[in-house]
Amino acid sequence: MLDTTRPIETPEGIELSLRVAGPIVRAIAWCLDFGIRMIIYIILLFLVSSLGDFGIGLLLVSIFLLEWFYPILFEVYRYGATPGKRAMKIKVLHESGAPVNWSGAMIRNLLRTIDFLPFFYGFGLVTMIINKDFKRIGDLAANTVVVYEEEIIPVKKDRAWMDESPLMPITLSLEEQQAIINFADRAQHLPEERLIDLANIVTPLTGKTGKPAIKTLYQFANGLIG
Amino acid sequence: MQLDRIEAVVRPRNPWESMDLGFSMVRLWWKPLFKIWFAFVLPFFFIGLFLFEDNLWIAGLIFWWAKPIYDRILLYFFSNALFGEQPAIWHCVKGLFKTRLFLALTFSRFDLARSFNLPIWQLEKLQGKSVSPRYRLLQRHSRGTAIWLTIVCIHFEWLLSLSLFGLLYLMLPVPYSFDFFAVLFFEETAWVEPIRLFFDVLVIGIVESLYVAAGFSLYLNARTHLEAWDIELAFRRIAAHLQNRS
Numbered sequence: 209m210l211d212t213t214r215p216i217e218t219p220e221g222i223e224l225s226l227r228v229a230g231p232i233v234r235a236i237a238w239c240l241d242f243g244i245r246m247i248i249y250i251i252l253l254f255l256v257s258s259l260g261d262f263g264i265g266l267l268l269v270s271i272f273l274l275e276w277f278y279p280i281l282f283e284v285y286r287y288g289a290t291p292g293k294r295a296m297k298i299k300v301l302h303e304s305g306a307p308v309n310w311s312g313a314m315i316r317n318l319l320r321t322i323d324f325l326p327f328f329y330g331f332g333l334v335t336m337i338i339n340k341d342f343k344r345i346g347d348l349a350a351n352t353v354v355v356y357e358e359e360i361i362p363v364k365k366d367r368a369w370m371d372e373s374p375l376m377p378i379t380l381s382l383e384e385q386q387a388i389i390n391f392a393d394r395a396q397h398l399p400e401e402r403l404i405d406l407a408n409i410v411t412p413l414t415g416k417t418g419k420p421a422i423k424t425l426y427q428f429a430n431g432l433i434g
Numbered sequence: 435m436q437l438d439r440i441e442a443v444v445r446p447r448n449p450w451e452s453m454d455l456g457f458s459m460v461r462l463w464w465k466p467l468f469k470i471w472f473a474f475v476l477p478f479f480f481i482g483l484f485l486f487e488d489n490l491w492i493a494g495l496i497f498w499w500a501k502p503i504y505d506r507i508l509l510y511f512f513s514n515a516l517f518g519e520q521p522a523i524w525h526c527v528k529g530l531f532k533t534r535l536f537l538a539l540t541f542s543r544f545d546l547a548r549s550f551n552l553p554i555w556q557l558e559k560l561q562g563k564s565v566s567p568r569y570r571l572l573q574r575h576s577r578g579t580a581i582w583l584t585i586v587c588i589h590f591e592w593l594l595s596l597s598l599f600g601l602l603y604l605m606l607p608v609p610y611s612f613d614f615f616a617v618l619f620f621e622e623t624a625w626v627e628p629i630r631l632f633f634d635v636l637v638i639g640i641v642e643s644l645y646v647a648a649g650f651s652l653y654l655n656a657r658t659h660l661e662a663w664d665i666e667l668a669f670r671r672i673a674a675h676l677q678n679r680s
Contacts, residue, residue, distance in 0.1 A: 210462060211443035212454045230454030232586045232648065296450070326604055330597025333590060337457060337644070356451055380672065387668030398662055406662060409669040412676040 214341050214353060216305045226305060227356040229298045230342045231333060234354055238329075240292030245274055276317070283313040293354075303351045312350045319346035385432050392429035395422070437663060437670075439517045442651075444664045449579035452655030456648030463515050470511055470523045471639050475504070479635050483628060490627040494634055501642060502538035502548070506530050508646040509552055532559065547573070549649020550580035575656040580649060587645045595630075595637045602629075 213225035252270055256263030282290040288299035288308045300308045300316070308316075323332030323344045332344040341353050380388070395403055407414070407421035414424040437444075442455060460467065482493030510529030514521045521529075533556045534542075545551060550572075554560070560568060658664060 209443045210441055210455065210458055212451060212458050213443075227451060228454070229450070230457050231590075232453050232457075232583060233450040235586050235589070236582065297448075326600030327596040328593045330594060330600065333593065333597075337461065337640075340458075340461070342454065342457070356448065384668060384672050384675070387665055387672065391662070391665050391669075394662060394665070398660075402661055406665055406669060409666065410672050412673050 212342075214303075216303070218305060224305060226301065226353060227358075228341045229354045229356050231336045233296050233298055234336075234342075237290070237292040237296040237298060240295055241279070241290050242292075244291055245278060248274065279317045279320075280313045283308050283317070284310055289357075297357045298354055299357055300352050301355050303353055308350075308352055312352050315350035316346035316352050319349050322346070388425060389429045389432055392426050395426075436517065437666060440667075441516055441518055442654075444658055444667055446659050446664060447655050449576055449652060449655065452651050453579070453583055453648040455655075456646075456651040457644055459512060459516070459647045459651065460643050463511075463520070466515070466520050467508070467511060467643055468639065470507065470526055471504070471643065473523050474507060474527070475635060475639065479631070483631065490631050494631055497631075497634060498638070499539070499543065501638070502535065502543065502552075503530065504638075504642055505538075505549070505552055505646050506533050506535065506556060508643050509556055509650055512647050512650050513553070513557055529556070546584045547577050547580035549583060549645050550576055550652050552646070553650050553653040571660065572653070572656050575659065576652050580652055583645065583648055583652065587641055587648075590644075591637055591641045594641065595633050598633045598637065599630075 212228055212230065214228050215223060215225050217223055249267070249271060252267055256266050259266065279290050283300050286294070288301055293299055300313070302308055302312055320332075323329055323335070323346055325331050329344075332346075335344050335348070336342045339348070341347075343353060347353060391406065398406075403422050404418055407425055408417050410425070411417055411421065414421045414428075416424055442459075447455070478497070482497065483490070486493040506529055507526045510526045511521060514525075533552075538548075538552075542548065542551075551569075554569060554572060558568070
């Protein structure tokens with residue numbers, strides 16, 4: 209099955225999947241970071257303009273430092289996300305799912321020079337398109353991936369869909385239980401005909417059709433959440 | 435449409451993530467995809483080269499303007515491949531009919547959400563009164579992201595074609611080196627123009643297929659959210675599971 213995730217196993221033996229981020233969202237994040245750096249340079253230019261040649265030297269040194277170390281420092285100290293990445297809700301992780309460390313951040317950002325070739329990230333873009341996990345050359349060398357920050361949508365326990373909760377006729381797998389909870393959770397955003405359609409699919413489970421089936425599913429969901 | 439034959443994981447994604455799925459589609463099916471692409475486009479490339487020998491930029495412009503035509507062929511390919519059957523090229527060409535092609539080549543050519551709107555016209559084939567509420571419902575969900583997709587893809591396009599030129603330049607031995615930017619932008623030498631046109635064909639082939647696939651999966655994601663496709667699939671599995679048991 210086609211998907212944009214990368215399975216990993218945590219040291220505790222839990223299977224997780226990282227939702228890797230592709231070129232479009234990363235390009236926008238890069239542009240935001242670039243814009244931020246540009247604003248800093250313009251401010252610096254005003255600040256040092258009265259200092260003459262010394263000021264220009266200061267500006268050039270700060271451009272050098274910012275261009276090379278802006279992403280590195282943010283990725284190490286701000287949980288893998290530069291301000292642009294934070295705005296797009298993505299971050300850098302080590303392949304194993306661990307936070308990116310100094311060596312990882314250094315390698316992936318110093319290799320930007322290669323990704324930048326031959327013109328404005330041409331190589332980087334092509335590698336990202338070809339690679340399964342949307343890695344550019346720097347990511348390949350540093351074993352890092354860029355992932356979407358997890359949006360954990362907790363099932364709200366306070367929202368009860370029905371008061372009584374009849375027992376499920378059979379035991380369902382975890383995934384199937386999740387589907388019933390999702391159904392109850394998203395029901396208010398769906399039109400009623402669609403809800404009836406969906407509920408009619410699982411008539412073997414509820415033993416009902418139409419609106420009573422929806423009601424029974426709510427009760428099941430309620431019972432599953434507890 | 436048979437949802438249970440879909441070859442991608444159906445889950446409600448955030449809009450950016452859903453566009454990445456389109457990129458994965460291109461990576462997975464690049465062979466049949468580019469076979470169809472080049473079989474369709476290369477004849478036109480040579481005709482253009484022959485017809486507009488003296489002003490190749492006209493051929494380039496026409497080629498760029500005709501993007502909605504390729505979009506329809508590419509979308510026909512993706513929408514079938516996603517449900518398990520990869521169509522042959524003549525089937526894809528048949529996909530051109532009844533898809534508002536004339537409108538797309540004139541008024542809607544500069545619609546910034548082009549790739550997202552295309553599946554609505556081409557795949558749902560709506561008629562009459564049901565069109566505009568349907569259209570608005572889907573638009574409300576993803577139009578903003580679709581516009582960003584277009585903007586980013588425009589940049590990918592020039593970036594890749596300049597990269598190809600840059601690569602060519604890097605590979606030239608020193609005695610033949612030339613002023614890169616002067617040649618690229620100002621000079622009308624005999625060899626630059628055909629190469630530029632060929633790079634256009636190559637780059638538009640890559641970026642346009644990514645663009646159409648991303649718009650298509652953005653559309654699929656909007657429908658997954660609005661119609662709970664993931665829940666439908668899971669419920670079907672529950673039903674099948676219960677049937678097996680009894």
